[in-house]
Amino acid sequence: MRAVMIRKFGPPEVLEPAEVDEVQAGQDEVVIDVEIANVTFVETQVRAGKPPHPSMLPALPAILGNGVGGTVSGTGRRVVASLNGTGGYAERVLSPASRLIEIPDALAMRDAVALLADGRTALALAERAGLRAGDTVLIEAAAGGVGTLLVQIARRAGARVVALAGRPGKLAVARDLGADLIVDYRRDGWDQEVRDAVGEVDVVFDGVGGDIGLAAFGLLGAGGRFCPFGMASGSFAPVTAELAGARGVTVLPGAGASPDKLAALARAALREAAAGRLRPVIGQEFELAAAARAHAAIEARTTVGKTLLTVSLGPGRNYPERAQRARTGAPVTTASLRAKAGPDTSHGCPARVSATPWWTQLATSVSARRQTTAWCHRSAPGSIVAAAWRR
Numbered sequence: 105m106r107a108v109m110i111r112k113f114g115p116p117e118v119l120e121p122a123e124v125d126e127v128q129a130g131q132d133e134v135v136i137d138v139e140i141a142n143v144t145f146v147e148t149q150v151r152a153g154k155p156p157h158p159s160m161l162p163a164l165p166a167i168l169g170n171g172v173g174g175t176v177s178g179t180g181r182r183v184v185a186s187l188n189g190t191g192g193y194a195e196r197v198l199s200p201a202s203r204l205i206e207i208p209d210a211l212a213m214r215d216a217v218a219l220l221a222d223g224r225t226a227l228a229l230a231e232r233a234g235l236r237a238g239d240t241v242l243i244e245a246a247a248g249g250v251g252t253l254l255v256q257i258a259r260r261a262g263a264r265v266v267a268l269a270g271r272p273g274k275l276a277v278a279r280d281l282g283a284d285l286i287v288d289y290r291r292d293g294w295d296q297e298v299r300d301a302v303g304e305v306d307v308v309f310d311g312v313g314g315d316i317g318l319a320a321f322g323l324l325g326a327g328g329r330f331c332p333f334g335m336a337s338g339s340f341a342p343v344t345a346e347l348a349g350a351r352g353v354t355v356l357p358g359a360g361a362s363p364d365k366l367a368a369l370a371r372a373a374l375r376e377a378a379a380g381r382l383r384p385v386i387g388q389e390f391e392l393a394a395a396a397r398a399h400a401a402i403e404a405r406t407t408v409g410k411t412l413l414t415v416s417l418g419p420g421r422n423y424p425e426r427a428q429r430a431r432t433g434a435p436v437t438t439a440s441l442r443a444k445a446g447p448d449t450s451h452g453c454p455a456r457v458s459a460t461p462w463w464t465q466l467a468t469s470v471s472a473r474r475q476t477t478a479w480c481h482r483s484a485p486g487s488i489v490a491a492a493w494r495r
């Protein structure tokens with residue numbers, strides 16, 4: 105089968121298309137015919153041999169890739185699955201049957217794959233930060249995979265959103281998702297610009313780290329929550345416990361949780377997207393064999409939202425969504441599937457606003473009606489988003 109191999113750590117070119125042995129399902133395992141694999145930022149750091157933690161480096165040679173969507177071989181069941189950190193950039197993967205997540209009927213596979221990692225991360229971060237209506241929330245890399253979801257989630261929680269990004273097209277994406285203030289953090293004095301506009305902030309989601317993360321930390325007032333979860337800049341923000349303590353800021357690191365909790369959050373993200381209440385922004389797709397180009401684009405900061413790898417149609421492959429796209433020239437979208445499914449009855453808007461944060465309700469799987477009380481009064485981000493980043 106076709107896959108993308110890495111034989112040594114290094115620049116994007118170390119990702120090489122290759123023919124590898126077929127996978128064979130063992131007990132309690134299934135084979136997934138992969139239609140789409142997601143690319144996460146951390147995979148570029150793993151490929152370069154510089155991940156946030158050395159334990160993330162796989163033994164070589166390896167197939168990178170942790171999140172895939174496709175059909176369970178021989179059944180046609182549409183599923184997404186998180187692997188154990190490797191194996192995803194391939195035509196077929198193995199997964200424990202217990203790890204499969206069904207894709208809701210009204211959700212396009214590409215949206216499901218786009219949400220698999222970033223959706224659960226964004227929901228976990230929102231829950232950890234304890235977002236409250238009226239909070240001022242600062243989001244770095246706000247036009248990225250996680251950032252675009254955090255902007256929507258924070259807005260729907262009733263927060264005022266300050267979005268940071270690195271070029272005008274990206275800022276436009278964040279604005280169209282509902283950000284109240286957009287600031288280019290490549291400009292000198294960007295932090296003063298934020299302070300002048302909104303004063304101190306209550307929450308910082310820091311996926312960039314380094315000097316940007318430190319300057320963002322500096323905008324928090326006493327009682328603020330600093331949520332570092334990534335180091336796109338190459339290093340975590342140098343925020344020590346002493347520094348945070350002296351400022352009265354709580355540091356809430358990471359977006360990790362138990363495997364069961366992460367799976368519940370991923371399912372919740374998929375349900376919300378199927379109902380039209382959360383929208384992944386898919387900025388670019390590459391053929392599987394062009395994984396090196398996908399990594400190069402992410403590193404060059406030219407990507408917007410999520411980056412996906414698509415497996416091209418091959419003999420004997422039955423990828424309904426890819427086949428329809430090839431026939432019509434247009435991707436199968438969640439909007440088209442929702443239209444086919446008829447009116448959505450899962451998000452009636454009760455007058456009472458629940459006291460429990462909606463993301464906690466999502467994670468604990470209470471009824472769909474109660475789950476969405478906090479964000480019923482805001483409209484879902486529209487197609488204007490896709491138009492904005494293409495400009």
Ligand SMILES: NC(=O)c1ccc[n+]([C@@H]2O[C@H](COP(=O)([O-])OP(=O)(O)OC[C@H]3O[C@@H](n4cnc5c(N)ncnc54)[C@H](OP(=O)(O)O)[C@@H]3O)[C@@H](O)[C@H]2O)c1
Nearest residue numbers: 145146225245248249250269270311334335336337359405
């Ligand atoms: N802890 C977890 O479980 C978890 C889960 C998912 C992601 N993460 C982390 O969260 C961060 C964002 O992830 P993502 O998937 O949203 O990534 P992404 O969509 O690829 O966004 C990364 C963005 O970071 C910004 N950036 C700032 N400085 C950069 C630099 N020196 N090099 C490259 N990019 C830089 C760029 O946006 P601008 O051009 O706008 O600056 C870039 O597009 C990453 O650090 C990732 O590892 C952590």
